[in-house]
Amino acid sequence: MRRRLRNLSAAMVAALVVAGCGRGDESRPRPSAQPATSAPAAVEPAPTTPAEEPAPPPTTTLPASTVPRAARVQPAPAQPAAASCPAVPSRVEPRPDRPAYQLRVDVRPGEGLVGGRQSVRFTPDLATDRVVFRLWANAPRIVNAGGGIEVFTEDDVPVERPDPTTLVVKKPVAAGQTVTIGLVWNLTLPTGVSNDRISRSGDTVRLGSFFPVLAWHPGLGWATEPATAGFAEASLSLPADFDVTLTIPQGLEVLATGVSDRPGHWVASGVPDWAVSVGDFKLATGTADGGGGSRVAVTVGVDRQVGDAPGPYLEKSIAVLADFSRRFGPYPWPSYSLAITPRLSGGIEYPMHVMQGPGTLGRTTSHEVAHMWFYGLVATNQGAHPWIDEGLATYAEARYEKALEELKAKPVPAEGRGRAGEPMTFWESRPAAYYRSVYVQGAQAVAALGPPDLVDCALRQLVARQAYRIAGPGEVLGALTTVFPDAGSVLARYGIHG
Numbered sequence: 001m002r003r004r005l006r007n008l009s010a011a012m013v014a015a016l017v018v019a020g021c022g023r024g025d026e027s028r029p030r031p032s033a034q035p036a037t038s039a040p041a042a043v044e045p046a047p048t049t050p051a052e053e054p055a056p057p058p059t060t061t062l063p064a065s066t067v068p069r070a071a072r073v074q075p076a077p078a079q080p081a082a083a084s085c086p087a088v089p090s091r092v093e094p095r096p097d098r099p100a101y102q103l104r105v106d107v108r109p110g111e112g113l114v115g116g117r118q119s120v121r122f123t124p125d126l127a128t129d130r131v132v133f134r135l136w137a138n139a140p141r142i143v144n145a146g147g148g149i150e151v152f153t154e155d156d157v158p159v160e161r162p163d164p165t166t167l168v169v170k171k172p173v174a175a176g177q178t179v180t181i182g183l184v185w186n187l188t189l190p191t192g193v194s195n196d197r198i199s200r201s202g203d204t205v206r207l208g209s210f211f212p213v214l215a216w217h218p219g220l221g222w223a224t225e226p227a228t229a230g231f232a233e234a235s236l237s238l239p240a241d242f243d244v245t246l247t248i249p250q251g252l253e254v255l256a257t258g259v260s261d262r263p264g265h266w267v268a269s270g271v272p273d274w275a276v277s278v279g280d281f282k283l284a285t286g287t288a289d290g291g292g293g294s295r296v297a298v299t300v301g302v303d304r305q306v307g308d309a310p311g312p313y314l315e316k317s318i319a320v321l322a323d324f325s326r327r328f329g330p331y332p333w334p335s336y337s338l339a340i341t342p343r344l345s346g347g348i349e350y351p352m353h354v355m356q357g358p359g360t361l362g363r364t365t366s367h368e369v370a371h372m373w374f375y376g377l378v379a380t381n382q383g384a385h386p387w388i389d390e391g392l393a394t395y396a397e398a399r400y401e402k403a404l405e406e407l408k409a410k411p412v413p414a415e416g417r418g419r420a421g422e423p424m425t426f427w428e429s430r431p432a433a434y435y436r437s438v439y440v441q442g443a444q445a446v447a448a449l450g451p452p453d454l455v456d457c458a459l460r461q462l463v464a465r466q467a468y469r470i471a472g473p474g475e476v477l478g479a480l481t482t483v484f485p486d487a488g489s490v491l492a493r494y495g496i497h498g
């Protein structure tokens with residue numbers, strides 16, 4: 001068969017007109033943690049922001065939208081939470097119809113390029129007339145720093161490019177039918193400071209959200225939420241299997257999602273993305289108690305351009321992994337790696353692999369480990385419902401750091417108060433309110449459910465029921481309600497609806 005490469009994006013980067021995406025966390029509240037770029041960023045409000053409490057609670061336990069107005073002021077009978085943690089069911093297995101990626105990635109820092117070839121096996125649960133990939137490497141923060149991706153199809157199949165971060169392959173697929181899509185791509189690494197998931201500093205390279213990813217939400221269809229220009233993400237995380245062959249220059253080392261079963265080859269199963277950090281690392285290794293009798297191989301690498309020592313990051317990662325494995329259920333994978341690389345403020349989570357910048361040992365380390373459960377295991381549509389992974393990770397961070405009361409007392413800006421459940425499109429024009437309104441307020445909403453040990457229990461219920469799946473607010477509320485029957489009305493006070 002003749003192979004034809006179709007250039008999909010020759011003029012795309014120049015024609016960039018919409019916001020792009022990045023997965024990032026503004027989990028360090030100090031001003032020094034704020035992104036140092038011209039793009040709008042999610043930042044903490046100034047310490048002088050007047051204290052403001054979340055909206056007062058309604059007194060009904062019914063969804064507000066279904067209750068006659070007069071009824072909302074009537075007291076409702078109390079629905080006490082369970083006195084002790086109900087039995088947690090066995091964790092669900094990954095979906096058998098999850099996608100499988102085969103990736104070949106050739107990292108060439110000296111040329112500022114990464115070459116890629118991939119085939120993706122995809123089985124939709126609903127009929128569709130297209131296969132949609134998102135190209136987050138064309139997010140504004142990456143493009144503004146000089147990066148971007150060009151993608152070619154391996155087959156002669158019609159394609160559309162509705163915007164720079166969306167590639168539509170016009171290929172009908174029946175429900176339950178399996179198709180394999182081949183793509184070839186060239187990624188240009190940023191030449192400037194991206195302060196984001198795709199970057200190059202000398203030979204040190206961060207590659208996250210860098211290859212075309214399927215945007216399928218089982219039961220719903222394609223996720224086409226617009227990208228964001230902030231230090232945030234608008235991506236859908238779809239658990240999949242990965243088989244990756246990676247080529248890097250001699251003398252450099254790799255930390256990545258998955259397990260390396262032979263030199264240059266990595267595998268991972270039931271993970272919502274694949275990411276890698278390449279650099280000249282000072283390494284520290286250890287083992288964490290992952291719960292349920294499992295042992296987790298933990299590796300921390302600090303790039304030699306960074307002055308931090310790896311030891312403290314290793315000790316903290318091991319302690320947090322063990323703590324969250326007890327609170328939320330066993331860590332599901334055999335390894336966890338953390339790369340400290342230059343020119344990054346805060347942290348960026350990927351499954352089994354986290355990227356952090358210099359000086360981020362404190363709350364960032366615990367926050368990113370929390371994302372292994374809330375994003376990594378319980379995957380989400382982060383464009384539609386950013387409160388789920390960020391609010392729950394911020395709650396977990398506060399639990400580990402013993403900062404729950406401090407978290408509950410933090411003021412939320414007026415423009416975000418009672419709106420924790422809004423999508424990224426709402427926050428795009430309110431970047432200064434994003435962190436407090438979504439991260440902090442989302443965590444406050446969960447903390448308001450009841451005693452912290454029971455909240456941990458409710459999150460353990462959520463992880464057991466929604467592991468390896470994309471959970472929306474309805475699934476989250478359904479799980480929380482097993483412990484807190486009034487969870488719907490409590491979260492509604494904060495603007496979160498199932």
Ligand SMILES: [Zn+2]
Pocket residue numbers: 024025026027367371389390393
């Ligand atoms: Zn986060």
